[in-house]
Amino acid sequence: MAEPQETKVQGPASYFPSMEKKYGKPIGEWQQLVRERRAAEPDAKHMALVSWLKSEHGMGHGHANALVAHVLAED
Template sequence: MSFQAYLDNAEKQTGLTPRAFLDLAAERNLTKHGEIVTWLKTEHGLGHGHATAIARLVTKGPSSSPSTTAKACSTSTAWPPGPETRAARLNRSGRGTCRRRRRACGR
């Protein structure tokens, strides 16, 4: 589930927009992630994942959503580069891997 989907579902459950949660948290002077998650779970009945998404929005700000971070990181190479696995070599050669056992198969 994407970050935006968590926010959309939280809005459907509570009737409050993410901007409203930002304002409510500011009114209560909530700044720590754990405090915000606890508040959202107890007073608004959100699950842990939805509360965490909104807490991230409150603590990090609207401009730091994971989708923008992922887009920025997708162009750079991963560090440190990991060794190429046998499965990756076989996939590159046109042979797949068996999902169940994660081993190379000839299918």
């Protein structure tokens, strides 16, 4: 019988382990920050949220983009 293969995380979530290491917060906290920002500014578009993460939290573009894409897809 073949051994079960690990499911490799793909898409935006594949960035999460490196984001936690680089920025020092669990991914759940970052997701909550994005959700709070969306609640405060319901008309904020994807790129506005990415720009906010970059300018206010020093996040790189790829990480910010992945986080916002994941949160928007979940919500």
